[in-house]
Amino acid sequence: MQGLRMTLRSLLSRDRAETEMDQELRFHIEMETEKNVRRGMTPERARTEALRTFGGVEKTKEQCREERGGRWVEQLLQDLHYGARTLRKQPGYAAVVVLILALGIGANTAIFSAVHGILLRPLPYPQEDRLVILRQSAALAGQEDVHVSPMEMADYRARSRVLADLVEHHTMGFTLLDRGEPQRVQTGVVSWSFFDVLGVKPILGRTFRPEDEKPGAEPVLVLSHEYWRSRGSDPRIVGRAMEMNDKTHTVVGVLPPVPRYPAEDEIYMPTTACPFRASEHAATDREMRMLTAFGRLRSGIPLAQARADLAGVFGQLRAEYPEDYPAEQGFDAALLPLREELVREARPKLLILLGTVGLVLLIVCANVANLTLSRLVQRQRELALRSALGAGRGRIARQLLTESALLALAGGAAGLLLALPALRLLTTFAARFTPRAHEIGVDGTVLLFTVGASLLTGLLAGVAPAFSRHDPTAMLKEGGDRGTAGGKSLRMRNALIVFQLAASFMLLIGAGLTLRSLWELEQVNPGFRPERVTAAGVFLDWNRYDSEERSWGVFNALLERIGSHPGVASVAVGTTYPLNDSVPWNNALLIEGRAPVPGEAAAPVDLRLASAEYFSTLGIPVLKGRAFNEGDHADAPPVVIVNRSLVRRFWGDRDPLGQRISLDQGENWRTVVGVVGDVKQYGLDQEVADEIYRPFAQYSSYTGNVLVRSDLPAATVEKLVRDSLRAIDPQQAVHDVRTLEDVRAESLAPSRLTTTLLAIFAVLALVITAAGIAGILAFSVSQRTHEIGIRMALGAVPGDVRFMILRQAAMLVLPGLALGMAGALVLTRVLTSLLFGVEPTDPVTFVAVSLLLLGVAAVACFVPARRATEIHPMVALRSM
Amino acid sequence: MNKAKSDLLQGTLDMLILKTLALEAAHGWGIAQRIQQVSRDVLQVNQGSLYPALYRLEHQGWIAAEWGTSENNRKAKFYRLTQEGRRQLDAETENWERVSAAIDRILRIAEKTA
Numbered sequence: 003m004q005g006l007r008m009t010l011r012s013l014l015s016r017d018r019a020e021t022e023m024d025q026e027l028r029f030h031i032e033m034e035t036e037k038n039v040r041r042g043m044t045p046e047r048a049r050t051e052a053l054r055t056f057g058g059v060e061k062t063k064e065q066c067r068e069e070r071g072g073r074w075v076e077q078l079l080q081d082l083h084y085g086a087r088t089l090r091k092q093p094g095y096a097a098v099v100v101l102i103l104a105l106g107i108g109a110n111t112a113i114f115s116a117v118h119g120i121l122l123r124p125l126p127y128p129q130e131d132r133l134v135i136l137r138q139s140a141a142l143a144g145q146e147d148v149h150v151s152p153m154e155m156a157d158y159r160a161r162s163r164v165l166a167d168l169v170e171h172h173t174m175g176f177t178l179l180d181r182g183e184p185q186r187v188q189t190g191v192v193s194w195s196f197f198d199v200l201g202v203k204p205i206l207g208r209t210f211r212p213e214d215e216k217p218g219a220e221p222v223l224v225l226s227h228e229y230w231r232s233r234g235s236d237p238r239i240v241g242r243a244m245e246m247n248d249k250t251h252t253v254v255g256v257l258p259p260v261p262r263y264p265a266e267d268e269i270y271m272p273t274t275a276c277p278f279r280a281s282e283h284a285a286t287d288r289e290m291r292m293l294t295a296f297g298r299l300r301s302g303i304p305l306a307q308a309r310a311d312l313a314g315v316f317g318q319l320r321a322e323y324p325e326d327y328p329a330e331q332g333f334d335a336a337l338l339p340l341r342e343e344l345v346r347e348a349r350p351k352l353l354i355l356l357g358t359v360g361l362v363l364l365i366v367c368a369n370v371a372n373l374t375l376s377r378l379v380q381r382q383r384e385l386a387l388r389s390a391l392g393a394g395r396g397r398i399a400r401q402l403l404t405e406s407a408l409l410a411l412a413g414g415a416a417g418l419l420l421a422l423p424a425l426r427l428l429t430t431f432a433a434r435f436t437p438r439a440h441e442i443g444v445d446g447t448v449l450l451f452t453v454g455a456s457l458l459t460g461l462l463a464g465v466a467p468a469f470s471r472h473d474p475t476a477m478l479k480e481g482g483d484r485g486t487a488g489g490k491s492l493r494m495r496n497a498l499i500v501f502q503l504a505a506s507f508m509l510l511i512g513a514g515l516t517l518r519s520l521w522e523l524e525q526v527n528p529g530f531r532p533e534r535v536t537a538a539g540v541f542l543d544w545n546r547y548d549s550e551e552r553s554w555g556v557f558n559a560l561l562e563r564i565g566s567h568p569g570v571a572s573v574a575v576g577t578t579y580p581l582n583d584s585v586p587w588n589n590a591l592l593i594e595g596r597a598p599v600p601g602e603a604a605a606p607v608d609l610r611l612a613s614a615e616y617f618s619t620l621g622i623p624v625l626k627g628r629a630f631n632e633g634d635h636a637d638a639p640p641v642v643i644v645n646r647s648l649v650r651r652f653w654g655d656r657d658p659l660g661q662r663i664s665l666d667q668g669e670n671w672r673t674v675v676g677v678v679g680d681v682k683q684y685g686l687d688q689e690v691a692d693e694i695y696r697p698f699a700q701y702s703s704y705t706g707n708v709l710v711r712s713d714l715p716a717a718t719v720e721k722l723v724r725d726s727l728r729a730i731d732p733q734q735a736v737h738d739v740r741t742l743e744d745v746r747a748e749s750l751a752p753s754r755l756t757t758t759l760l761a762i763f764a765v766l767a768l769v770i771t772a773a774g775i776a777g778i779l780a781f782s783v784s785q786r787t788h789e790i791g792i793r794m795a796l797g798a799v800p801g802d803v804r805f806m807i808l809r810q811a812a813m814l815v816l817p818g819l820a821l822g823m824a825g826a827l828v829l830t831r832v833l834t835s836l837l838f839g840v841e842p843t844d845p846v847t848f849v850a851v852s853l854l855l856l857g858v859a860a861v862a863c864f865v866p867a868r869r870a871t872e873i874h875p876m877v878a879l880r881s882m
Numbered sequence: 883m884n885k886a887k888s889d890l891l892q893g894t895l896d897m898l899i900l901k902t903l904a905l906e907a908a909h910g911w912g913i914a915q916r917i918q919q920v921s922r923d924v925l926q927v928n929q930g931s932l933y934p935a936l937y938r939l940e941h942q943g944w945i946a947a948e949w950g951t952s953e954n955n956r957k958a959k960f961y962r963l964t965q966e967g968r969r970q971l972d973a974e975t976e977n978w979e980r981v982s983a984a985i986d987r988i989l990r991i992a993e994k995t996a
Contacts, residue, residue, distance in 0.1 A: 062934065067939035
C-alpha cells in the first residue's frame with residue numbers, strides 16, 4: 003500500500019521528489035562539511051573532503067531513483083524519448099531495420115490472419131461445435147465418401163437418438179429463366195430445416211418451412227447472398243417468380259453472407275422441388291447415394307457417445323440389407339465434426355506456411371540483432387558516457403531493448419500495411435482448399451497478434467545487443483574511437499549469421515522441393531492433348547429430354563451444327579472431360595464367363611459416355627480395336643471401350659476385344675470393341691482410374707460437355723456453341739466454357755500457388771541473410787583496417803587479403819550450410835503431403851540449393867572483399 | 883585483523899538502519915553517524931548505499947519520512963520506523979542471531995580440532 007502510494011507520488015510529483023532528494027543529499031554534505039570544520043579543516047578543504055567521502059552524487063541519485071518505485075514508467079518514457087531521438091539521428095539504420103522488420107512481421111500477420119480466419123475462429127454458426135457430418139465410406143473400395151441415399155437418410159433420421167436433427171444436401175445444376183437469357187444455376191437441394199440446423203437466419207424473407215417440403219408443395223427458392231448480389235441486390239426480390247424445370251418457383255428469402263458449404267450453391271430449393279430427388283427411383287433405391295448429411299447433436303451428448311449410437315444404427319442397416327453394404331468394400335458410417343471437415347485440406351498447408359513465416363521472422367530477428375550489435379560498437383562512446391553518469395548495466399540494457407521495441411512496433415505498423423494487400427492473394431489461395439477462405443481478414447485478434455509479434459520480435463532482436471559485454475571504463479581510458487569489438491560479441495554475431503544461413507537453407511529447400519514437385523507435375527503425361535480444345539457444358543431441361551432419343555437428338559444436332567463450321571477440326575460430346583473436377587460415376591463390373599471374385603468384382607470402375615469423335619478430339623490414342631462411330635446408335639448392339647488400366651486389371655495380357663461385360667448385375671451385356679490410353683481424369687497427381695466408355699447415343703444423358711478442337715479463338719468457339727444450341731432450343735443453357743489448356747493450368751494452380759508463396763518467403767529470407775553476411779563482413783573489414791594495412795605494408799598482395807576475407811566468410815557459410823542441411827533433413831518430412839514425384843530428401847534439390855546459397859554468399863562477400871583490397875596501407879597506418 | 887574498518891555485509895545495512903530508527907527518528911546523516919559511533923568506527927556506512935537503502939525501505943513501507951528541523955536548525959528529512967518496519971526488524975534480528983550463532987559454533991569446533 004505504502005509502496006503503491008509512493009510510486010504514485012513519485013510519478014505524479016516527480017519534480018518535487020527530485021527537489022526533495024536534492025535537498026536531502028545537500029543537507030548530508032553540509033552536515034559532513036560542518037563536522038570536518040569542527041575537526042579543524044578549512045571550509046574549502048572540509049567541503050572537498052565531504053564530497054570525496056560521499057562518492058558520486060549523481061550515481062547515488064540514480065540509485066535512489068531506482069529504489070523509489072514507479073521508476074520504470076518514468077524510465078520507460080525517458081527511454082522512449084531518448085530512443086526516438088537516437089533513431090532519428092541514424093535514419094539509415096532505422097529505415098533498414100524497420101523495412102526488414104516490416105517484411106517479417108507483415109508476412110506473419112498475413113499468414114496468421116488466414117490461420118485465424120480459417121483454423122482458429124469458430125464457424126459463423128451458433129453452437130457450431132454441435133454440428134456434424136454423417137459420412138458413409140467404402141474404405142476397401144478406396145472411397146472416402148460414398149454419400150447417403152434418400153432411403154438411408156430416412157432410416158438414420160428415424161433411428162438415431164443422438165441427433166437433434168439430420169438434414170440433407172446435394173447439388174444440382176438447373177436452367178433458370180429469370181426475365182431473359184437462360185442461365186445455369188448451381189442449386190442446393192436441401193431439407194426444409196437445413197438452414198435451421200446450421201442456424202442461418204435470412205436477411206430478407208424467410209428460409210424453408212415444413213410445408214415447403216410436403217409432396218405437391220408450391221416450388222420455392224432461397225437465394226444465396228452472392229447470387230442475390232449478382233442480381234443487383236434487389237431489396238424487393240422476395241416474391242419474384244423464376245422459371246425452372248418447367249415450373250414457376252417463387253423466391254421466399256435471401257441468405258446472409260456465410261461460407262457456402264458443402265458446395266458453392268447459388269440458390270437453394272427444398273427436396274420436393276427437385277425432379278431428380280423427388281423421383282420414384284430415389285425413394286426406392288437404397289444405393290442411390292447422392293446426399294451429404296448434416297446433423298446437429300442433441301445438447302449434452304458428447305461426440306464419442308453420438309459415434310457409438312451411429313455405429314449401432316449402421317450395424318442394424320447392414321444386418322437388414324446386406325447386399326447394399328458389401329462387406330468386401332469395407333462400408334462404414336461415421337460422424338465428423340463440421341469444423342474439422344471444412345478445413346481438413348487447408349490445415350496442413352496453412353500450418354506449413356505458418357512455420358515458414360515463423361522461420362522468416364527468426365531470421366529477421368537475428369538480422370536486426372546483428373545490425374544493432376554493429377551499431378552498438380559505434381555507440382560505445384555514448385554508452386560509456388551514460389554509464390559513467392550513473393546508468394547501471396540494467397538501465398542501459400533496458401534502454402537498448404526499448405529502442406529495439408520501438409523499431410519493432412514501427413516495423414509492425416509497416417508490416418500491417420504490407421499484409422493488407424497480401425490478404426487477397428491468400429484468400430484466392432485458401433479458396434482452393436476451404437469454403438472458409440472468405441473469412442480471412444484483419445480483426446482485433448489479428449491486430450493483437452501483430453502487436454504481440456512486434457514486441458516479441460523487438461525483445462528477441464534486442465536481447466543479444468542489450469546483454470552483450472561492453473566495458474565502459476576501458477572505452478573511456480583508451481579514449482579511442484575504435485573500441486575492441488570484443489571476442490564474445492563477435493562470436494555472438496557470427497552465431498547469428500550461421501543461424502540465418504541455416505534457416506534460409508531450410509526455407510530454400512522447402513521452396514525448392516515444391517518447385518521440383520511442380521515441375522514433375524508439369525511433366526506428367528495427362529493422356530490427352532489439351533491444345534486447341536474448348537469445352538462447353540450443356541445442361542438440358544431433363545423434364546423435356548427424358549429419353550435417349552430426345553437427349554441424343556439435341557446433342558447430335560448440336561454436333562452436326564458445330565462440326566459444319568469450316569474452322570472446326572473435330573467436335574465431340576462426353577459426360578465429362580479430363581481434369582474437370584468431376585465426381586466419379588461408378589458401377590460394379592461383371593465379366594462374362596467369369597465368376598465374381600470376392601473383392602474384385604465389387605471394386606467399382608468409372609463410367610463415361612463418349613460420342614464418335616471423343617477420342618480423336620481429345621487426342622486419346624486408340625490402342626486396340628476401334629473408336630465409337632455412327633453405327634453405335636441406340637438400336638445397335640451395345641458396345642463399350644475400356645482403358646488400358648482396366649484391361650491390365652481384368653484381363654492381364656489377354657485380348658479383351660470381343661469380350662462381354664455387364665454393368666447391371668448381368669441384365670445387359672455389352673461387347674468390348676476397343677482399348678484406349680489411360681487419362682488423368684481427376685488430377686495430374688492422381689492415379690489413373692479403371693474406365694469404361696459407352697456410346698453417348700446408347701444412354702440417356704441430359705448433361706454433356708461439348709468438346710471442340712479448332713484453331714478459332716475460344717470466344718468464337720463459345721459463341722458458335724451458344725448460337726448452335728439456341729438455334730435448336732432457345733431455352734437451354736450453355737455453361738462453363740473453358741479451354742482445356744486453362745483446365746490443365748487450373749489443375750496445377752494449387753501447387754503453383756503453394757510453391758509461389760513458399761518461394762517468396764524463401765527468397766525474402768535469402769535476401770535478408772545475404773544482406774546480413776555482407777553487413778558483417780563489411781563491418782569486420784572496417785574494424786580490421788589497421789591489420790589489413792599492416793599486412794599489406796608487410797607485402798601481402800590483394801589476393802591474400804581477398805583470400806583472408808573469403809576464408810572468414812567460409813567459416814560462416816559452411817557451418818550454416820551444414821546446420822541447415824541437418825535441419826532440412828529432419829523438417830522437410832512435414833512437406834511430404836505437398837510433394838509429388840519428389841522425395842523430401844531429394845538430392846538434386848539439396849545440391850541445387852547448396853550451390854545457390856554458396857553463390858549468393860559469394861556475391862555478398864564480393865563487395866567487402868574488394869573494399870579490403872583497396873585499403874591503402876599508408877592511410878590505414880596513419881589513422882592509427 | 884589489520885583492517886580496522888569493515889565494509890557492511892550485503893543486506894545487513896537494512897537491518898542496522900531499522901535498528902537505529904527503532905531507537906529514535908533520524909535523518910540520513912544522523913543514521914550514518916549513529917551506526918559508526920555505536921560500532922566504534924568498525925562499521926563505515928557508505929553514503930552511496932545509505933540513501934538508496936533508505937528509499938528502498940520507504941518504498942517497502944518499513945520506514946516513513948517527513949520533513950523536520952535538524953539540531954542545527956536546518957530543514958532535514960527525518961525517517962522513523964513504521965509498525966511493519968518493527969515487525970521486519972524483529973524478524974531480521976531473530977534470523978541474524980540464529981545465523982551468527984550457527985557460524986559461531988562452527989568456528990569454535992574448528993579451534994578445538996586445530
